[in-house]
Amino acid sequence: MRAPGPELSDAVCPFNKLMSLAEAIARFVPDGVAVAMVTSLESLIPFGAGHEIIRQRRRDLTLTGPIFDIVVDQLIGAGCVSRVGPPGSAT
Numbered sequence: 001m002r003a004p005g006p007e008l009s010d011a012v013c014p015f016n017k018l019m020s021l022a023e024a025i026a027r028f029v030p031d032g033v034a035v036a037m038v039t040s041l042e043s044l045i046p047f048g049a050g051h052e053i054i055r056q057r058r059r060d061l062t063l064t065g066p067i068f069d070i071v072v073d074q075l076i077g078a079g080c081v082s083r084v085g086p087p088g089s090a091t
Contacts, residue, residue: 021048021049021052022052022055022056025049025052025053025056025058026056029053029056029058029061030058031058031059031060031061032059032060032061033061033062034061034062034063034064035053035061035062035063035064036063036064036065036087037049037050037063037065037071037072037075042067042069045069045070045071046071047071050071050072050074050075051071051074053075053080054074054075054078054080057080058080059079059080059082060082061075061080061081061082061083062081062082062083062084062085063075063081063083063084063085064084064085064086064087065086065087066086066087068084072084
């Protein structure tokens with residue numbers, strides 16, 4: 001049961017940043033950018049984001065991060081990646 005109070009709508013929260021993963025990838029991951037995909041523990045690998053990047057056919061990405069796992073292999077195999085490097089190598 002919800003606590004009583006105002007509904008969270010555009011009237012109450014005009015700067016709602018909630019969006020789908022597909023919208024976020026389309027908006028924030030254009031072709032040619034640097035992406036830090038795997039910067040956490042094995043259990044937190046962003047498979048959904050990686051697969052959405054593949055679905056949207058992003059190209060010429062630079063992947064950076066301290067750990068590279070299967071999602072990076074999938075992105076490379078799908079032709080999304082042009083460069084892979086350690087953290088800070090995107091510049």
